[in-house]
């Protein structure tokens with residue numbers, strides 16, 4: 178098997194918060210000890226609540242924030258060795274699609290101009306060839322060729338996201354960081370954009386880091402899934418295994434809090450939710466001791482308050498969980514797989 182396209186090892190990212198009028202300077206550890214691989218032509222899905230560190234990991238890969246520890250190796254090259262200036266080849270190889278497509282397009286430029294500029298920056302070709310390439314791009318994201326004349330305000334949310342994807346594709350990337358690319362879209366448009374990303378992955382052999390807070394959405398596109406809680410991975414494994422029978426109490430909580438159309442599945446998730454501890458997400462500035470999830474965990478025992486659990490093999494094949502009570506959480510009586518999870 179070939180080496181992964183991207184290897185993240187023990188990644189840490191911290192933000193120094195300046196001192197205010199009434200408070201001292203503080204350090205927020207947004208990401209701590211995170212390790213995962215993205216295989217060539219595959220998708221790694223990253224899920225977690227708001228503030229869990231998903232975007233920060235994406236930004237560290239894009240070199241938009243410096244890491245404070247660990248390493249990120251892209252195609253065998255440690256990107257920490259790049260120094261202050263990111264090489265053009267890396268900026269081309271690793272692209273991003275944001276939740277808000279308007280943030281990556283100029284509202285005063287037509288779709289055609291936006292795409293032509295992206296091509297010109299990284300792939301020298303004559304004007305005729307560039308025009309043909311722009312048409313190929315809009316076609317590959319499922320838009321008719323007349324959309325090259327349109328401006329962003331004339332497009333629907335789904336169409337804008339297709340343009341943002343075409344813009345990322347324009348430079349022939351190898352990895353795309355998809356940061357909540359469908360969260361702002363209605364459910365049917367979400368499915369269309371996800372199907373498009375899957376088709377493009379097959380056609381161009383792309384790898385994705387797919388970031389979202391909804392485990393159901395992530396599962397549709399991912400080969401592997403990592404679940405983040407307060408900057409640490411608490412569960413990771415094959416997408417079907419993690420989604421089908423979550424091993425970590427936090428993953429179960431995330432699943433139970435996601436609404437689904439199927440009333441039977443929804444009833445089961447509601448029952449699961451009733452058995453959970455209702456508590457706010459702790460401040461990332463003062464994460465709880467031991468297992469950071471213990472303040473919200475129905476399974477928490479004494480050692481969970483004091484000893485931080487490391488990722489270890491879960492009963493589910495190929496899954497790792499960072500929990501002292503993995504076996505009990507996975508036991509049928511305490512935590513039968515969430516019904517319909519694999520539907």
Ligand SMILES: Nc1ncnc2c1ncn2[C@@H]1O[C@H](COP(=O)(O)OP(=O)(O)OP(=O)(O)O)[C@@H](O)[C@H]1O
Nearest residue numbers: 192205207225226227228229230231232233234461
């Ligand atoms: N530039 C920054 N300066 C200070 N703190 C930051 C900065 N960027 C992120 N953070 C903090 O780091 C933590 C992780 O944020 P991040 O945006 O990565 O989370 P997230 O899981 O992507 O959440 P969301 O889904 O809301 O984007 C949060 O507590 C956030 O407030």
